[in-house]
Amino acid sequence: MSLTLDDIKRVANLACIETSETEATNALIHLSDIFNLIEQMQAVDTSSVNPMSHSQDLVQRLRDDMVTESDQRELFQSIAPKTDSGLYLVPKVLE
Amino acid sequence: MQWEIVIGLEVHTQLSTQSKIFSGAPTRFGAAPNAQACAVDIALPGVLPVLNHGAVERAIRFGLSVGAKINSPSIFARKNYFYPDLPKGYQISQYELPVVAGGSVKIQVGGAGNQYEKTIRLTRAHLEEDAGKSLHEDFQGMTGIDLNRAGTPLLEIVSEPDMRSSDEAVAFAKSLHSLVRWIDICDGNMQEGSFRCDANVSVRLLGSDRLGTRCEIKNLNSFRFLEKAINYEARRQIEILEDGGTIRQETRLYDSDKNETRTMRSKEDAQDYRYFPDPDLLPLAISEDWINHVRTMLPQLPEVRRSNYITEYGLSSYDAGVLTSSKEMASYFERTVELLPAQAKLCANWIMSEVNGRLHKESLDIAQCPVTPAQLSLLLLRVSDGTISGKTAKDVFDAMWRIECNGDADLIIESKGLKQISDMSEIEKLIDDILAANPQQVSDYHSGKEKAFNSLVGQAMKATKGKANPSQVNDLLKKKLAG
Numbered sequence: 037m038s039l040t041l042d043d044i045k046r047v048a049n050l051a052c053i054e055t056s057e058t059e060a061t062n063a064l065i066h067l068s069d070i071f072n073l074i075e076q077m078q079a080v081d082t083s084s085v086n087p088m089s090h091s092q093d094l095v096q097r098l099r100d101d102m103v104t105e106s107d108q109r110e111l112f113q114s115i116a117p118k119t120d121s122g123l124y125l126v127p128k129v130l131e
Numbered sequence: 132m133q134w135e136i137v138i139g140l141e142v143h144t145q146l147s148t149q150s151k152i153f154s155g156a157p158t159r160f161g162a163a164p165n166a167q168a169c170a171v172d173i174a175l176p177g178v179l180p181v182l183n184h185g186a187v188e189r190a191i192r193f194g195l196s197v198g199a200k201i202n203s204p205s206i207f208a209r210k211n212y213f214y215p216d217l218p219k220g221y222q223i224s225q226y227e228l229p230v231v232a233g234g235s236v237k238i239q240v241g242g243a244g245n246q247y248e249k250t251i252r253l254t255r256a257h258l259e260e261d262a263g264k265s266l267h268e269d270f271q272g273m274t275g276i277d278l279n280r281a282g283t284p285l286l287e288i289v290s291e292p293d294m295r296s297s298d299e300a301v302a303f304a305k306s307l308h309s310l311v312r313w314i315d316i317c318d319g320n321m322q323e324g325s326f327r328c329d330a331n332v333s334v335r336l337l338g339s340d341r342l343g344t345r346c347e348i349k350n351l352n353s354f355r356f357l358e359k360a361i362n363y364e365a366r367r368q369i370e371i372l373e374d375g376g377t378i379r380q381e382t383r384l385y386d387s388d389k390n391e392t393r394t395m396r397s398k399e400d401a402q403d404y405r406y407f408p409d410p411d412l413l414p415l416a417i418s419e420d421w422i423n424h425v426r427t428m429l430p431q432l433p434e435v436r437r438s439n440y441i442t443e444y445g446l447s448s449y450d451a452g453v454l455t456s457s458k459e460m461a462s463y464f465e466r467t468v469e470l471l472p473a474q475a476k477l478c479a480n481w482i483m484s485e486v487n488g489r490l491h492k493e494s495l496d497i498a499q500c501p502v503t504p505a506q507l508s509l510l511l512l513r514v515s516d517g518t519i520s521g522k523t524a525k526d527v528f529d530a531m532w533r534i535e536c537n538g539d540a541d542l543i544i545e546s547k548g549l550k551q552i553s554d555m556s557e558i559e560k561l562i563d564d565i566l567a568a569n570p571q572q573v574s575d576y577h578s579g580k581e582k583a584f585n586s587l588v589g590q591a592m593k594a595t596k597g598k599a600n601p602s603q604v605n606d607l608l609k610k611k612l613a614g
Contacts, residue, residue, distance in 0.1 A: 050403055052213050089206045089227075089408040095416035101148045101185025104155030105169035112173060113165070122164035123266065123275030126215040 133337040136365045138300045139292035143285050144317040145325040146189045152260050152284035153180030160323050168278035174218035186284040189316035190230040191425045199234025204414035210404045216263035226406040229257030238302040243449040251303050252291040297361040301354050313458050327352050332364045344378040360385035364392050444475035459497045466504035474515050502531045510540035523549050552599050
């Protein structure tokens with residue numbers, strides 16, 4: 037599978053990363069290298085190997101359903117750019 | 132042209148845990164903004180999610196109650212999109228290997244008399260975290276963000292496109308709503324957003340086996356809106372197709388004020404969520420032991436209870452359905468009928484009409500009913516043994532509701548002198564007096580005017596202040612007039 041410049045621009049757009057033409061072209065070269073490596077790996081026959089979703093062969097530890105956090109709003113909001121009536125304020129968004 | 136509507140539902144149920152799905156912050160509704168959003172919920176750098184045992188257990192409970200497969204391992208994935216009420220820039224959800232796979236729910240569609248049963252297949256149910264809330268009212272020209280809801284555990288239940296009318300969709304949503312409350316995994320509070328539906332709607336020519344292009348209607352938070360939105364949307368699609376147009380696949384919003392749906396976003400700018408396994412969360416292993424333990428803790432399901440009511444008490448399928456709509460309702464019915472086993476139908480009728488009607492009128496829950504099952508069964512005993520008529524019983528019930536005489540039916544009947552006159556001689560004397568006082572009606576009756584008879588019955592009931600048994604009065608009057 038080969039990557040196109042359009043793919044790069046689309047992914048950059050989805051990730052909300054502004055990219056210039058040169059940056060996009062550079063990214064295309066880097067990502068294509070990675071894709072080539074993936075292609076090389078995909079040539080290996082793995083039909084007898086179970087797929088893993090995580091690099092470590094461990095299982096998830098669970099926590100008991102208990103409230104352990106207290107209200108630290110004031111502390112958290114002390115580093116927020118703008119707040120009002122306990123709300124974080126962000127530039128206006130409407131879908 | 133005959134059209135068929137095809138509907139699939141996605142239902143978000145908020146799980147009734149104390150703490151959030153990946154953090155120890157509380158989930159209580161109605162707290163001050165951001166007072167329940169901890170470092171994990173607001174996604175400060177360096178924090179890690181730790182999965183809540185209670186959320187997984189509730190998902191297993193659901194899976195077992197719909198006969199689904201519980202996946203182990205089950206995998207968490209990142210669903211990537213940008214919105215300020217999603218501080219991480221992704222939602223932790225499940226994509227491949229959700230906790231619950233498959234299963235089905237039986238629904239009863241239609242009212243008393245024309246009811247039919249249908250099985251709706253489930254595709255899956257997966258765990259995920261809720262997002263925060265954006266407040267678009269004017270805050271210095273900006274949007275306000277409350278992250279209290281961020282990280283609240285949700286179970287998203289996805290059905291197959293098995294429903295063919297808004298009635299079936301509503302019946303399915305109601306069935307699910309009653310089930311998740313029955314098995315105690317969700318409080319079902321729709322006003323607070325604990326149970327919200329998205330509907331996928333498409334239409335096709337009757338007989339066709341190909342699905343039409345669907346539209347998804349988002350965030351329907353009442354059964355009435357669900358029904359109206361589907362009906363509107365199906366009509367809209369049929370009109371377009373009959374005019375020779377084509378349906379665009381898109382996400383639509385239902386506007387309840389205007390009763391219409393409108394485009395929210397079309398497929399072209401639909402999000403590409405770029406799901407991938409969340410490296411912060413290891414695979415979830417659910418042991419057979421755990422599953423078996425959850426199975427033993429599961430209450431008897433409404434479906435089983437329903438068929439018991441039909442076979443044990445001879446109730447209709449419809450009545451049994453209403454009485455098993457919630458665990459509290461079923462328990463109220465059972466505690467009433469326990470004391471009056473021979474009168475199950477009478478108990479069922481009274482609970483469904485008088486008790487339910489009154490609760491509804493006063494916006495009360497059955498758990499808050501001022502008349503206890505024991506008190507109700509005493510009242511119904513007095514109806515069945517002929518002490519009072521069904522009509523008088525409604526007055527007594529009214530007094531019981533106001534907790535007069537401690538809600539004791541016997542004391543109320545006594546103190547208000549409502550006992551039915553069963554002494555025949557007393558009634559006979561009354562009727563003789565009425566016949567003597569109304570020669571005109573008597574002769575009218577004899578000349579074939581039915582109306583005259585009703586007027587005489589009415590007078591007799593009035594004279595006894597409703598305390599005479601109406602059928603006895605009827606019989607006696609007929610006998611006297613004939614003789």
